[in-house]
Amino acid sequence: MQALQYVTVGAEPEVREIPTPEPGPGQVLLQVTAAGVCHSDDFVMSMPAEAFGFTLPLTLGHEGAGTVAAVGEGVRGLELGTSVVVYGPWGCGNCWFCAQGMENYCARAAELGIFPPGLGAPGAIAEYLIVDSPRHLVPIGGLDPVATVPLTDAGLTPYHAIKRSLGKLRPGSWAVVIGSGGLGHVAIQLLRHLSSARVIALDVSDDKLQFAKSVGAHEAVLSDAQAADNVRKITGAAGASLVLDFVGYQPTVDTAMAVAGVDSDVTIVGLGDGKSAARVGFGISPYEAAVTSPYWGTRAELIELIDLAHEGVLDIAVERFTLDEGPEAYRRLAAGTLRGRAVIVP
Numbered sequence: 001m002q003a004l005q006y007v008t009v010g011a012e013p014e015v016r017e018i019p020t021p022e023p024g025p026g027q028v029l030l031q032v033t034a035a036g037v038c039h040s041d042d043f044v045m046s047m048p049a050e051a052f053g054f055t056l057p058l059t060l061g062h063e064g065a066g067t068v069a070a071v072g073e074g075v076r077g078l079e080l081g082t083s084v085v086v087y088g089p090w091g092c093g094n095c096w097f098c099a100q101g102m103e104n105y106c107a108r109a110a111e112l113g114i115f116p117p118g119l120g121a122p123g124a125i126a127e128y129l130i131v132d133s134p135r136h137l138v139p140i141g142g143l144d145p146v147a148t149v150p151l152t153d154a155g156l157t158p159y160h161a162i163k164r165s166l167g168k169l170r171p172g173s174w175a176v177v178i179g180s181g182g183l184g185h186v187a188i189q190l191l192r193h194l195s196s197a198r199v200i201a202l203d204v205s206d207d208k209l210q211f212a213k214s215v216g217a218h219e220a221v222l223s224d225a226q227a228a229d230n231v232r233k234i235t236g237a238a239g240a241s242l243v244l245d246f247v248g249y250q251p252t253v254d255t256a257m258a259v260a261g262v263d264s265d266v267t268i269v270g271l272g273d274g275k276s277a278a279r280v281g282f283g284i285s286p287y288e289a290a291v292t293s294p295y296w297g298t299r300a301e302l303i304e305l306i307d308l309a310h311e312g313v314l315d316i317a318v319e320r321f322t323l324d325e326g327p328e329a330y331r332r333l334a335a336g337t338l339r340g341r342a343v344i345v346p
Contacts, residue, residue, distance in 0.1 A: 006056060013045070022070070023070050025074050027130055028078065038153055053120075065084065083145060086129070086136055155190075158269065169195035169242060173197045182342075215317075223252065240260055242265050243266045246270045248276055257289075269293075317339055320343055329344060
């Protein structure tokens with residue numbers, strides 16, 4: 001089968017011919033119908049050799065959708081041909097966090113060498129994918145897998161971040177979304193559907209700001225040195241009740257802290273360069289402002305998102321690429337020229 005693999009540190013990924021895998025006991029083989037491209041992949045591929053912690057070559061893709069092609073020994077109740085998406089942050093299944101469906105925070109994954117597909121385990125940008133357990137599959141029925149596969153990360157990550165702050169999004173409050181791309185444009189729609197807050201989107205160009213408004217942002221502000229002042233002109237002294245930073249570089253983190261209000265949540269989702277930090281303390285940050293950096297979301301939340309997709313409340317912008325066009329999708333991702341999410345269709 002063909003797969004898009006990261007082969008050499010610092011080089012572009014390559015489309016390569018590799019053996020088609022077979023499912024072992026407890027595993028499921030999917031014929032991939034769609035796979036998403038994510039900034040996390042770009043972050044991993046930008047790591048220097050001394051910091052790179054995965055075995056190469058690595059098949060990319062932690063957003064996966066497919067149909068069940070075969071099952072390993074012991075797998076019951078999963079029919080061949082079922083259309084599913086993959087819950088990516090695999091855990092041990094036995095610790096306290098996994099028992100709550102929070103495999104994204106598994107206490108033993110690192111110890112046991114358990115990695116998500118595409119981020120250590122072979123990923124979804126291939127013709128076939130091995131999934132370690134049927135519990136990591138969510139049926140999607142008649143939903144279009146290309147439009148649905150971004151929900152496994154680009155939807156799940158902002159959904160998890162927003163759900164934990166819904167109690168602060170009262171009528172008259174403001175939510176600020178920094179970065180309206182793959183994750184941010186989903187966050188805007190989720191905020192509009194789940195809360196009564198008004199939404200301010202920040203991005204770096206007029207085209208991106210118009211895109212943010214087209215998916216539901218009430219206001220759009222250029223993300224520059226004056227961004228915090230311009231947001232404050234909209235929110236007034238109260239500031240924002242929730243700030244979601246989907247970029248994560250120091251300038252956007254500083255903006256996030258500058259627009260946050262008293263008793264607000266500032267959620268740094270974007271990976272940035274891995275070096276940014278929020279300044280927190282008396283007289284520095286707003287009173288009782290909470291700053292968090294979440295990771296992905298829970299299995300239950302992915303099921304909830306698929307239910308929302310069946311209700312038709314989400315419109316995920318995607319650009320389709322063939323497997324052979326996979327390297328170009330990553331070039332476009334790095335250049336910031338994608339509109340929404342890149343999805344590779346084998």
